[in-house]
Amino acid sequence: MDETAIDRAFRAMEAEPENAAARARFHERVLDAELHLLLEEEPATAERLRPWIFEIPEGRFVLAFDRDARLAAFLAEPMPCAVLAGRRLVEMVAGHGLGLGLNLGDAPSATLLPAEAVDWLATMAGRAPERVESAARRLGPPGSATPALIEALDHKLAAMAGVIGAAHLVEAEYADGTRALLLRLAGVADGA
Structure with a gap:
């Protein structure tokens, strides 16, 4: 499978863990990506998504993948999912004590982002530039x-x-x- 922008940014971040710019680039790629979010059930409406929650000793996580092939490879059987921007996904789960299991399985960018990181990402995603009008x-x-x-x-x-x-x-x-x-x-x- 082709390497994705998230994979490349994750590798760069892992290669230089103290590099704040590499970390920021990875987070930016997550926010910009279209992610396939696993759902508990087929949604009645787009506004009423119920993510499937994966519980492990490290915490509670929603699972998302940047490619549908990665999602399919992870699952033993079909499950409902929704495709949404990473920005929208972190805003949706922030504040609920949920982390993000990203690209779990064989992907180079397979990682668990804890709930605190998801909350921080949602805060960063919600910041809008100041509007100024001038000619x-x-x-x-x-x-x-x-x-x-x-x-x-x-x-x-x-x-x-x-x-x-x-x-x-x-x-x-x-x-x-x-x-x-x-x-x-x-x-x-x-x-x-």
Whole structure:
């Protein structure tokens, strides 16, 4: 099976356990991924999902997989599941004392994230940037863009390939003299 973005980020984090950037990248990949969540029963509605809870001495965990083939390989028999964004999954289970069993089985990224980590991830996922409205008076090349920012944008924008037509990163100068990076998305599909 092909290695996934979560697998690569997990390997990097494991190789350098003290590297905060590698840890953050792994958590970002989990939040951005579409995850297959095991359910206790077929849901009556999308709003009423009941995750299957796996209990072990380390705690109570919901189980999710970043590929349906990994889910199928883990199960002895078919079970209901729902596919949702990692961001949505951690927000749903946070505060209930539940951890996340991710890609359990033979995947390189098989891991147990304890309930405290899931709660922390949900807090991070819920943070929204501050909204500021101002008209840029000048646009130029994105000179202050770091390689880390370009790499992060590359991953995010690649995941949006079917939703946006183009993306333009520029440095904007505002009337008060401040400069900031500005990302313009063009050709965004309705409802996206």
